[in-house]
Amino acid sequence: MSVWNMNNEPEISRRSLLEGTGAVAAVTVLGADIGEAGGEEAEHVTVTLTVNGHTRSVAIDPRTSLLDLLRDRLALTGAKKGCDHGQCGACTVHLDGRRVVSCLTPAVQTDGRAVTTIEGLAGPGGELHPMQQAFIDHDALQCGYCTPGQIMAAVACVQEGHANSPEQIREYMSGNICRCGAYVGIVAAIQDAAARMRRT
């Protein structure tokens, strides 16, 4: 599967102003006036991506991660920051149908691509995805913080064909750390949901 087969490269545009800033007056800091925020504005680029089926166009700092774009700019906070270095999996989302860690995905690289987050997993009427239901049924969570990443990884694990045995599930779910230690329930939930996903 090739995921970068775009024929028309969108032009990268620059913007002088980042959304949502610039409206703030000078502030005084314990007597020292720091005035307007200084420095030269970093270059901005506009990315247009599809998030949970909706097209979104956002001017971003090229440094922005997909995770921070989702959380801070698009208010989709289901994906979580646990390490910011691809070491925990809490930020897992699907990019063009494949699971990735959004913290190590520069948002600028998602231009023209499709992102699915936990918020986009349930059906249009809010009915839960079989994996979400299986996580409830098997109590495959405790604090819930890693759960969106676990579920997004788990859905992909099944779709990839990596949910054929408990051993295979454990291996292919090892990129998602659960500090509460819900691993036994997670494996059971995926086995259960895999059967239901295959039926539908």
Added chain:
Amino acid sequence: MQPFSYTRARTAEDAVRAVAGGGQGARFIAGGTTLYDLMKLNVETPDRVIDISRLKDLDRIETGGRGELVFGALARMSDVAAHPQIVAEYPAISESLWRAASQQLRNMATLGGNLLQRTRCAYFRGGEPFACNKRKPGSGCAAQGGIDRGHALLGGSDACIAVYPGDMAIALVAFDARIDVLGPDGARTIAVEELHREPGATPNVETTLRPGELILRIRVPRTAIGRASTYHKIRDRESYAFALASAAVALDMDGETVRQARIAIGGLATRPWRARAAEQFLAGKTLTPRTTREAGDTALEGAKPGHNNAFRIELGARTVADALMIARQRA
């Protein structure tokens, strides 16, 4: 993270020109799993980033050729790992890929980027206050005299003992793979084994790539030896961790006798480490606990222990021995 300008390259030639013209501060980005990670740590501080992730046709996995397999440098680790022909004919390559990182990261990371993955040495990644000749030439090497449990036993120097962390390159050097690169002065082909440098006095110079050179393809010569191969990786946990020791091993057997062996070791050296003396030792021998172990010892010959890592000499030898027995099952 330092600000940078971002440009998406349309062709490999454009990308090479942009990086070559961008001086020291220009870098290619593909999957981003190494570069972007290190930029977040302020270890990498490019002022210009050239996105090569959408270059055409460089994601292909070509297995139909008679003489070689060709992987585009932008092929994703997960795709190559799962390719049925690679699973069947080069299990060592497939295993070296799926035993690395997590499926999320393997969906992102490209083969070319993975070859150039930078060390996990905590003193390198940790930034200030740690001395690190690789990050800040001339500052020293905090790993020597420090916590060196995960550091290199082979190929180190007084200036650096950082381990080369990748897995796939270990398998590739065992199979004599080569890479096509494109640079400002044109294209050339080099052996993967010649790609990574030992640190010597300049650990900051990690590869033999010239400024602006871009990896386009990886070529693996076709060989029947691939079928009886494995990548055996020993870690501090069962998955999602870097190697304490690893071995890519392939065997060509004549009945019970080894006609030819390929052995490369990972997690133990400053670069992918082909163990030719161990290969030669095995030629003409039968595989027994004694000969496999001796091959392992031979592969680790010259290993220099530090404070906490001496056990990995023994571990490395046993990893090679176990890998040989796994490959033997596939012959």
Added chain:
Amino acid sequence: MIDMPFPDTIRVDAHDKVRGRPIYGADDVRPGLLHAALAVSTIAKGRITGIDTAAAKAVHGVRLVLTHEMMGATKSAGFLMGGGYGFQSLQPMLSPAIAYRGQPIALVAADTLEQAIEAAHLVKASYAEEPFSVTLDAPGVEVVNQADTPLKNFIPEIAAGDADKAFAESPVKIEAVYNCPPQHQNPIELIATVAEWRGGRLTIREGTQNAEAVRHGVATALGIAPDQVEVISPFVGGGFGQKNSLQMQTVLAAVAARETGRPVKLVVPRAGVFHDASFRPASRHRIRLGADRSGRMAAAIHEIDAQTSRHDLFPGEYAATSSRLYGFANFRGVERLVRTDVQTPGYMRAPFEHPACFAMECCVDELAYAAGQDPVALRLANDTDTDAATGLPFSSRHVAECLRRGAELFGWAKRPMAPQSMRGADGSEIGWGVAIGAYPGLATATIARLKVSEDGGALISIGGHEMGQGIRTALGNAISRKLGIPVEKVTAVIGDTRAAPQHLTAGSWGTASAVPAAEDAADAMLKALAELSPGGVANRAPADILKAAGRSSLEVEVQRKAPGQSDAIFGRLRAGLPSIAGPVFDSHVTFSYIAHFVEVVIEPGTRRIRVPRVVSVADCGRVMSPRTAASQVRGGVVWGIGAALREASEVDPRYGGFLNADLAEYVLPVNADIGSIDVAFIDKPDTVFNRSGVKGLGEVSMTGVAPALANAVFHATGRRLRDLPIRIEHLL
């Protein structure tokens, strides 16, 4: 009713959690929000002699660069264990002094996170460095005998009989030293605060186990009245003790929000969590165990050296648990604290009990082999129902039943005694190990308000925090059973200082404190409903009674003390101070217990240690929520496996701080590390301890796993490994 087990209801908040609802502190996104980042000290000890913020201020979008020179009248809120509210007494950025590497020296607030992080990196400080010591044996540490400090007033030394004499006279003597490394809690939710001022009132949103201490602590630090502060923390993305008090970033975010006039979000990066919050201190345990030739233990001496900081004494309470494992007629515990140049260590799941049980239960296994006794039989022979240290009975103690049931479920009877006697087909060495664990029974004062409405719902506002342990589900089950209202119609408002005083939720006392108070509230409600309904309340839904009486709702409030507490305790509770009782009460001593049976398989060549199966049987009193309780125990077992085989925070004595400060190098268990974990409960209510019969569970579940595993490694290999973690290099 107390004799009826609770049904296997689903976790009440699972639906929100699987949908990724924005329920955690840092999920808060609001207009005008500034993002903050910290610059931290690169030296391990000394003073800042100069700090250059010009480059940081010059970064576009930066609104504030805060340093110690600009903190005005801000002061420390004090140390939680010293009468204050903070995880340590040192609030960073109040002076130029540097006590440990990683200590924050500046905060940058900017329009975007990228700008804040860039600018924080540009803050440059110069320092005058001082010598420092970061390990237990380093020159320059100061060793303090805890009994010589004011800590002795609330942490008594544990002593019974004459341990030294009894040890000297014992025909079988075991003496060994066990080491546990520093470790970090590493909840996946980072420590983070969103602070917002509105009309002189401060709202703090963050994941905390102690909203009331955050409220009073930040008020103390800023010199404002506590009623100007509200703390909202409905869910915690894992705490494990690290979020048990005021964190340093809360005060910094609040000051930044005040100075900029905008809400500020400060998410501490993972490397910061290793340095800017508490951790499990390194500890060394010297155990001397004396027994007769049959293995009947006559004496135990447990001496502990545990790490603390220069600026605080983090108390050690190791012997309080090791002394309660068996009927030690003669016991002596010595707690020593070693001052090192670190942030103050603190509570990490089973903070003392995991290391104490590791040391004692490994030593007991050594005794079993010295005495030639089966390790389960030896433990059964040393069981007791009386606490030797106080002479009081245990309110409940089902250790023997845990051991017997566990042995049966595990198939222990088939175990050959001799080490190295079990092999896999591939030549793997297989070992079976057992150990017990214990954790004090604790309870806190609690205030609860319960409201029922004509729509059929019940709303309980009560002290407590949901960290994943399932307190909402336990409360739902309790109220549901009492009032005959479906669990899904019961709402618990917790972790919110606007609802009820929010005492620290830790020490496995959450359920044992909140559930009895909730049941008191439910009884008060039934009484109030009865007054509304002359015809009686039997078999009538509260909503029907309300409707019949023409009421839309009815509310009651109750307050509940732990046994032995005076009414003054409610003042402490409302002031955000610890209001805990136990495990020693006037007439009894309360502990939770567990027995773990562990199988290890050790590869013949590269010696990887696998743990294919664990059986755990817990005595936690009444199980309020079977499903979440089983998950808790499995989680505790995963923690024990991590502690036994993987987790250690590495310290380079040349640099201070912690070296492996990320989740790649600090090795947590992943899914592939975990095999089957079978959990069973005794489920016998301890109604001496409280009306609901509930003891604690979250922490006892981890205790005893590491020694069971180490004992299994001995059984597999014949090697006694007394230092954690046990890794490949110890078995090659």
